[in-house]
Structure formats: C-alpha cells, structure tokens
Amino acid sequence: MAPLRFSANVSWLFPELPGLPARLRAxxxxxxxxxxxxxxxxxxxxxxxxxxxxxxLQLVLINTPPGDREAGEMGxxxxxxxxxxxREGLEQAVLYAKALGCPRIHLMAGRVPRGADRAAVRGExxxxxxxxxxxxxxxxARENLVGLLEPINTRITDPxxxxxxxxxxxxxxxxxxxxxxxxxxxIFHWQIMDGNLTGNIREFLPIVGHVQVAQVPGRGDPGSPxxxxxxxxxxxxxxxxYKGFVGCEYQPQGDTVEGLSWLRSYWDRRGRSQAGQ
Numbered sequence: 001m002a003p004l005r006f007s008a009n010v011s012w013l014f015p016e017l018p019g020l021p022a023r024l025r026a027x028x029x030x031x032x033x034x035x036x037x038x039x040x041x042x043x044x045x046x047x048x049x050x051x052x053x054x055x056x057l058q059l060v061l062i063n064t065p066p067g068d069r070e071a072g073e074m075g076x077x078x079x080x081x082x083x084x085x086x087r088e089g090l091e092q093a094v095l096y097a098k099a100l101g102c103p104r105i106h107l108m109a110g111r112v113p114r115g116a117d118r119a120a121v122r123g124e125x126x127x128x129x130x131x132x133x134x135x136x137x138x139x140x141a142r143e144n145l146v147g148l149l150e151p152i153n154t155r156i157t158d159p160x161x162x163x164x165x166x167x168x169x170x171x172x173x174x175x176x177x178x179x180x181x182x183x184x185x186x187i188f189h190w191q192i193m194d195g196n197l198t199g200n201i202r203e204f205l206p207i208v209g210h211v212q213v214a215q216v217p218g219r220g221d222p223g224s225p226x227x228x229x230x231x232x233x234x235x236x237x238x239x240x241x242y243k244g245f246v247g248c249e250y251q252p253q254g255d256t257v258e259g260l261s262w263l264r265s266y267w268d269r270r271g272r273s274q275a276g277q
Contacts, residue, residue, distance in 0.1 A: 001238040003270035006263060007034035007060050009212070009249040014256045019043070021051035028055025030257055031267070036061035036247050041092065045099035052100065059102040060245045061148070061210055065089035066108065075108025077136075078129035078162045080121070082110070086132050090139060097145055104210055106184055107136055107147045111160040118160075125162050130175055137178035148209050149173060150184035153192040156217065165193050166204050173207060182209030186249065191216045191228060198236060205240050214250035221250050223262025234266065 008027035010020055017023050020043050027035050035057045040048055052059050067073030067085060076086040093105045109129060112118050133147070140147050149172065154164040163169055169183055185208045191197060213233075215226035222230035237246070252259045 001241075002243070004234055004237060004242070004246050004266075005034065005244075006032065006266075007036050007245045007247045008032040008057075009036045009038070009247050011036075011038035012249050013252060015252065016256065020048060024048070024051045024057055025055045026256070028057050030260060031264070032057065034058045034060045034245055036245075036249075038063050039066065040096055040100070041065060045096045048096075049100050059100040061104045061106060061247060062093060062096060062100070062102055063106040064093045064108050067110065072114060073110060074158060074161065075110035077107050077109045077132050078125040079110040079113065080124055080128050083128065083132060087135060090136055094139060094143055094145065098143060103144075104146045104148055105140065106150055106210075107133065107181075109149070109161065109163040111158065112162055114160075126172065129162070129172060133172070133176045133181060134178070137176065137181050141178075141180050145180070146209055147181045148184040149181065150186055150212075151189055151193065152186070153189040155192050157189065157192075164189075166190060166200055167194075170204055170207060183207045184210045184212070186212040186214075187228065187233065188212070188214040188216055188219060188249075197228075197233065201233075201236060202240060205237075205242060208242070208244070210244055210247060211237065211242065212247040212249040219251045220253050221248070221259050221262055223259070223265075224253060230262070 010023035010027055014023040014026045017026055020037060024035055040062050067076045076082045097105055112121060136147050149169045151163050151165050151169050152158050152161045154161055173181055183204055190200060213222055215222055215224045216228055218226060
C-alpha cells in the first residue's frame, strides 16, 4: 500500500506569513510536495506559478470564486439568478488552473439565499446546480480538468450552505453523470454532519477526487486533541487504495511548522524523506 500524499492548504497554513507566494515557499521548505489554495485570485497566476515552481510544489486544488462576499455569498453554483456570474467565475478559475498546472477545481455550491426556507428552495437550487454542473463539466473536459463537489457542514461552519452531506453530493453527481466531476471529502465536515466515517469512506471513496483533514471540533491539526483518530483514518485510506492527495486544511495552533509534528511522524513511519528537514 502506497503512503498517502499530503498537500498544504496555504489559505489556512502559515498564517504568520503575508501573501500566498511566501506561504508556498514555506510549504516547500517544510517538506510538502503539493499545495492547494482556496482562492488564488488576489495574486497574478504567473506569480503564483513561479512561487510554486521555486518551492518545488505541485498545485493540486483551487476553488471557484466565492462571488460577492460582502453580500454574504460563498460560491454560486446552486444560487438561483447567479448562473451568469457562476460561469464567469468558472472561466476565471479555469484560466488560473491552466496557468498553475492545477488539475482540480472545487465548484462551490453556495448558500441558501437569506430569508429563504431551505426546504422550500431545495428543488430550485438543485435544478440550478445541475444545470451549472453540466455546463462546468463540458468546460472542464475541454481542458482536461476535474470538478469537485464539497459538502460543508451546516451545524457549525456554515448554516446556510446548500450542499452539506456526502449523500446529497453523491446523488447530485449521479444525476449529472459526468466522469470528470467527483466528490471532495473533507473529513472535518463529514464527521460533524453524519459521523460513520468508516462506512462513509468505504462507500463514497470510489467517487472521491480529493480529501481534506482537520480535527473535530476545533479544526486544529490532526495531531491535536479531538474526536478523530487520524492514524486509523490514514490507514483506512491506504487500505482502501486512495491514490489522491490529502489536503491539510486546518487552523494551526501556534507556529505552523512546529505543528507539523504529526505529519513528520507519519512520514517517518512510512519511510518518506522530508525536504528541508
């Protein structure tokens, strides 16, 4: 069984450093070989590509633009009336993905509109999402890119987010039926919404294109105290044959590098050498 491959989410890690290029360099010097960025759009793509190359990093994931964050938007894929803005954001994401050599784009579903009843608008939002996803699948296929759907928990993180369970996401993926659309499994969100991680990982892993990790409930690193037994979960992913990346999307408690002791322990256990160590 091959060891897992980890990517540094530099939108979360190394918050003590200003700017994405500096964080990419820090990720490379900390031993990472891959990185992901939630929203890279504050930097020119050429500058990010250069920083990643100098750091010896492969960029493996970005998100579509969130929309108007001041108006409370957090993605547009399922938001009625925002189809044109979603498609414009998708084009921007594709431009960045191509410049960065990044093969995956998280297609953010977005939030239930303010004041709307979730149950009342669920059908309309799913219809919009399906329409946008079919369009996105075609756009991404032309560029040999993969689109990902990520459920985000509505109990703690984002009560208004439309897509909040692996079951909902898997059903939508089945309805769209495009092979270049896959599931993004953030173990933090899955534990909060449903638990049953062993069963859900085994059931849904065949359609998972990317994994992310953080401890529950505080969203700290996998070595911090909490509900999840990460050595067990990492072994489970290995045993189930997961070949993709595991994104470190957590809130460091103190210095990021010192907080990577859990990852260095994993690398030591699996015989992986660490750059910069």
